[in-house]
Amino acid sequence: MYLIKRKEMLHSTIFLMDIVAPRVAKNCQPGQFIILRVDADGERIPLTICDYNREEGTVTIVTQAMGASTHKLMALEEGAYVQDFVGPLGCPSDLVTGDIEEVRKKKILFVAGGLGTAPVYPQVKWLHEHGIEADVIIGAKTKDLIIYEDDMRKVCGNLYITTDDGSCGRHGLVTQVISDLIEKEGKHYDLCVSIGPMIMMKFCVLTTRKYDLPTIVSMNPIMVDGTGMCGACRLTVGGEVKFACIDGPEFDGFKVDFDEAMDRMKLYRTEEGRALLKFREGDTHHGGCGNCGGDK
Amino acid sequence: MALPEGFVRVPITEQDPKVRAGNFEEVCLGYTDEEAVLEASRCLNCKKPMCVEGCPVRVNIPGFIEALKGGNIEESYSRLSACTALPAVCGRVCPQETQCESKCIRGIKGDAVAIGKLERYVADKARSLGMKPVVTAAPNGHKVAVIGSGPAGLTCAGDLARLGYDVTVFEALHEAGGVLTYGIPEFRLPKEKVVRPEVENIRSLGVKIETNVIVGKSVTIDQLMEDEGFEAVFIGSGAGLPMFMNIPGENAKGVFSANEFLTRNNLMKAFRDDSDTPIYRPARVAVVGGGNVAMDAARTALRLGSSVTIIYRRSEAELPARAEEVHHAREEGIVFEMLTNPVEILTNDDKFVRAIKCVRMELGEPDQSGRRRPVPVEGSEFEIETDAVIMALGTSPNPMLSSATPGLEINKRRCIIAEETTGKTSREGVYAGGDAVSGAATVILAMGAGKDAAAAIDEYIRLKRTNL
Numbered sequence A: 001m002y003l004i005k006r007k008e009m010l011h012s013t014i015f016l017m018d019i020v021a022p023r024v025a026k027n028c029q030p031g032q033f034i035i036l037r038v039d040a041d042g043e044r045i046p047l048t049i050c051d052y053n054r055e056e057g058t059v060t061i062v063t064q065a066m067g068a069s070t071h072k073l074m075a076l077e078e079g080a081y082v083q084d085f086v087g088p089l090g091c092p093s094d095l096v097t098g099d100i101e102e103v104r105k106k107k108i109l110f111v112a113g114g115l116g117t118a119p120v121y122p123q124v125k126w127l128h129e130h131g132i133e134a135d136v137i138i139g140a141k142t143k144d145l146i147i148y149e150d151d152m153r154k155v156c157g158n159l160y161i162t163t164d165d166g167s168c169g170r171h172g173l174v175t176q177v178i179s180d181l182i183e184k185e186g187k188h189y190d191l192c193v194s195i196g197p198m199i200m201m202k203f204c205v206l207t208t209r210k211y212d213l214p215t216i217v218s219m220n221p222i223m224v225d226g227t228g229m230c231g232a233c234r235l236t237v238g239g240e241v242k243f244a245c246i247d248g249p250e251f252d253g254f255k256v257d258f259d260e261a262m263d264r265m266k267l268y269r270t271e272e273g274r275a276l277l278k279f280r281e282g283d284t285h286h287g288g289c290g291n292c293g294g295d296k
Numbered sequence B: 001m002a003l004p005e006g007f008v009r010v011p012i013t014e015q016d017p018k019v020r021a022g023n024f025e026e027v028c029l030g031y032t033d034e035e036a037v038l039e040a041s042r043c044l045n046c047k048k049p050m051c052v053e054g055c056p057v058r059v060n061i062p063g064f065i066e067a068l069k070g071g072n073i074e075e076s077y078s079r080l081s082a083c084t085a086l087p088a089v090c091g092r093v094c095p096q097e098t099q100c101e102s103k104c105i106r107g108i109k110g111d112a113v114a115i116g117k118l119e120r121y122v123a124d125k126a127r128s129l130g131m132k133p134v135v136t137a138a139p140n141g142h143k144v145a146v147i148g149s150g151p152a153g154l155t156c157a158g159d160l161a162r163l164g165y166d167v168t169v170f171e172a173l174h175e176a177g178g179v180l181t182y183g184i185p186e187f188r189l190p191k192e193k194v195v196r197p198e199v200e201n202i203r204s205l206g207v208k209i210e211t212n213v214i215v216g217k218s219v220t221i222d223q224l225m226e227d228e229g230f231e232a233v234f235i236g237s238g239a240g241l242p243m244f245m246n247i248p249g250e251n252a253k254g255v256f257s258a259n260e261f262l263t264r265n266n267l268m269k270a271f272r273d274d275s276d277t278p279i280y281r282p283a284r285v286a287v288v289g290g291g292n293v294a295m296d297a298a299r300t301a302l303r304l305g306s307s308v309t310i311i312y313r314r315s316e317a318e319l320p321a322r323a324e325e326v327h328h329a330r331e332e333g334i335v336f337e338m339l340t341n342p343v344e345i346l347t348n349d350d351k352f353v354r355a356i357k358c359v360r361m362e363l364g365e366p367d368q369s370g371r372r373r374p375v376p377v378e379g380s381e382f383e384i385e386t387d388a389v390i391m392a393l394g395t396s397p398n399p400m401l402s403s404a405t406p407g408l409e410i411n412k413r414r415c416i417i418a419e420e421t422t423g424k425t426s427r428e429g430v431y432a433g434g435d436a437v438s439g440a441a442t443v444i445l446a447m448g449a450g451k452d453a454a455a456a457i458d459e460y461i462r463l464k465r466t467n468l
């Protein structure tokens, strides 16, 4: 059992938790994820590591309540326990494992969609701690859904905020901001890291491709074990089958077959599947949340 | 011509095929007390028991059966549990017909003694009477880490604990047991009734089991040895990576590895209403492969309500699955398409599986395995309509641990290189065994390897102690 040491609601359905898991906290790196089970009947849900405290042995996760499992998690309060918590899974981001001098030479742009802001944060923070200031675009459907704004501002270079409805920052999609920065504001970037709903990452890549701007994306397909054992998470990357849980979750965005990946997310979302899952969903698959794939 | 009494095995009760096709209860119901004693009495208590030669862990077969004949369960269990840490498991899933029972003298004229079924009986009986295996040595204070809680790891851990070692098993999943827990289905190997209690027995020897720890990720072997004071490590991490065929359409919705399908059902209990984990239950399922894994996936799909076809590229005679499993599968109504190989998976407009395109095969020259190699018959393509495809093509070891362990050598098949009789690897103090070394094999071979490694680890630590 793993203690929920802190819980904070970031929005009516988005919440942050610090969970005590010393082994994970000790060995995790930005870019990796964990899998947890809320209770003994729970499914295994993958969540990105959004921060960690090696001294206190805690790992931070940020989740949006979407279906049954994430609602169950949201129902737990500080001081309660989750049944299982395992990690770190997946490969650390190339930025933190690569040659730091090479990274230093690069001008990096992060593009965070909705909940994707949370997993972008540890990477930007890590770079900041290593003296590298990266620019960040945060996009969300509306003002309320912007998370991590203040934290991010402390560790990034320029911060650009945009909302679909114009209720905060610029008005429009993140792809528009990328184009504006490059074309209108004369910015130059050597690397883009895009984390958010699959649909956003797909369009982000279509945009950055135009500028020959190499782009890393973080894939979040359906998973079971997270250790390479089931193959549920398989994706096609550069014509080859990859397992997101062990080969990723970060991949070269130019090579990812997004259409296939988004399609595979629908597997348990069939009519039959919905009934079977006793779906408790409301207006959840709206895109911009950072995890459901916006895959209408 | 009917054989005289004594030459025929006491029949065992099984659930009716029609009934069991709709539930996850165990197929074989086991012997009653009377039946067990009657079957035991067929054992001749051979001076040179050939059966023992056939058992990879050399279970004292005549010994435990002799005690059973006299109805002395306690003695029988104590003789049995001294040789195997998982008797209720082995009795159920060992391929006895090619191991112990294939060598039994009784088998020359008539039926071999039902060694497996008796082993199962004794273990089940002992459990119902609350008997536990006994610890033999006082704690010696030396720490050993075991990676993986499958049969190899559990056996190694149990043996070391009996010798007085302070053993911790690290398991990546949230539940111990390895394939026994996530792979082999409930109807062959009940989890609550059989696997959990046998794991508990190993805990009762003093073994600690830490779940949710992926060695190589959550902690490394170097950290275990340098920071946490483990003097030796046994790797029993299995061969869990699924293979696919690399044919077109394999990433369509409705194509699963057997591992995924079985894990959802067994580990995650997707067949139960109270489980949150979804599982796909279409009208028709095609399973590709012919091993135990294919049979298990097929029979699981059947129980979830699908009609099931098994597609296998060789002929009946080459089916690698245990004869009993094939027989059970047929009884339950699973259709076999032999000498058939998939070439493509076809989808509908929504990219769900619609059919599997196959080609007929014929047997050509024998290949390296000595079996005749199947070759495609030109122009024989045909389609089998199906809503899902389960790939049960085999598995290979997971490189997650080896790649995170500098100096640990692996071979081309990604198996850890270890000495045959000791499990010694290229890293000092690190031993390995089971599927991680051999590639996918059997429960009892994994247990044998765990046992040998426990002895080698004991010797290694003793030697180190005296050399200090």
Ligand SMILES: Cc1cc2nc3c(=O)[nH]c(=O)nc-3n(C[C@H](O)[C@H](O)[C@H](O)COP(=O)(O)OP(=O)(O)OC[C@H]3O[C@@H](n4cnc5c(N)ncnc54)[C@H](O)[C@@H]3O)c2cc1C
Binding pocket: A033, A043, A044, A045, A046, A047, A048, A049, A062, A063, A064, A065, A066, A067, A068, A069, A070, A071, A115, A118, A119, A219, A220, A221, A222, A223, A224, A249, A268, A277, A290, A291, A292, B276, B277, B278
């Ligand atoms: C590497 C990775 C990192 C992720 N990081 C985050 C994060 O930081 N924050 C966050 O909120 N979400 C994250 N997700 C998505 C999160 O795991 C899913 O939102 C969650 O599993 C949905 O559970 P549910 O039952 O509440 O939702 P539902 O919408 O009810 O899901 C329906 C069913 O679909 C399956 N399913 C759908 N999406 C996924 C998925 N991505 N993984 C596994 N199963 C799925 C489940 O089996 C579930 O039963 C991540 C996913 C991955 C793979």
Ligand SMILES: Cc1cc2nc3c(=O)[nH]c(=O)nc-3n(C[C@H](O)[C@H](O)[C@H](O)COP(=O)(O)OP(=O)(O)OC[C@H]3O[C@@H](n4cnc5c(N)ncnc54)[C@H](O)[C@@H]3O)c2cc1C
Binding pocket: B093, B094, B095, B147, B148, B149, B150, B151, B152, B153, B170, B171, B172, B173, B176, B177, B178, B179, B180, B183, B184, B185, B213, B214, B215, B216, B236, B237, B238, B239, B240, B262, B292, B293, B296, B322, B398, B400, B401, B433, B434, B435, B436, B440, B441, B442, B443, B444, B446
């Ligand atoms: C569906 C199926 C049916 C089978 N049927 C039979 C049968 O009828 N009879 C028979 O004899 N054999 C059968 N087998 C084969 C048999 O189950 C295996 O040969 C046996 O389980 C191997 O044991 P093991 O201990 O080496 O590995 P496993 O049982 O695979 O256990 C390995 C364990 O290590 C864990 N692990 C892996 N990596 C790490 C890590 N880095 N850190 C921590 N833990 C880790 C895994 O999660 C797993 O729990 C079957 C196999 C399958 C898949």
Ligand code: SF4
Binding pocket: B054, B055, B056, B057, B058, B059, B061, B084, B090, B091, B094, B096, B099, B100, B101, B115, B116, B119, B444
């Ligand atoms: S452990 Fe397996 S092979 Fe050995 S005697 Fe028992 S059933 Fe036979």
Ligand code: SF4
Binding pocket: B042, B043, B044, B045, B046, B049, B050, B051, B052, B061, B062, B103, B104, B105, B106, B113, B115
């Ligand atoms: S060979 Fe057969 S008859 Fe002889 S001891 Fe073994 S089980 Fe009994």
Ligand code: FES
Binding pocket: A222, A223, A224, A225, A226, A227, A228, A229, A230, A231, A232, A233, A234, A243, A244, A245, A246
């Ligand atoms: S989640 Fe099972 S292989 Fe990736």
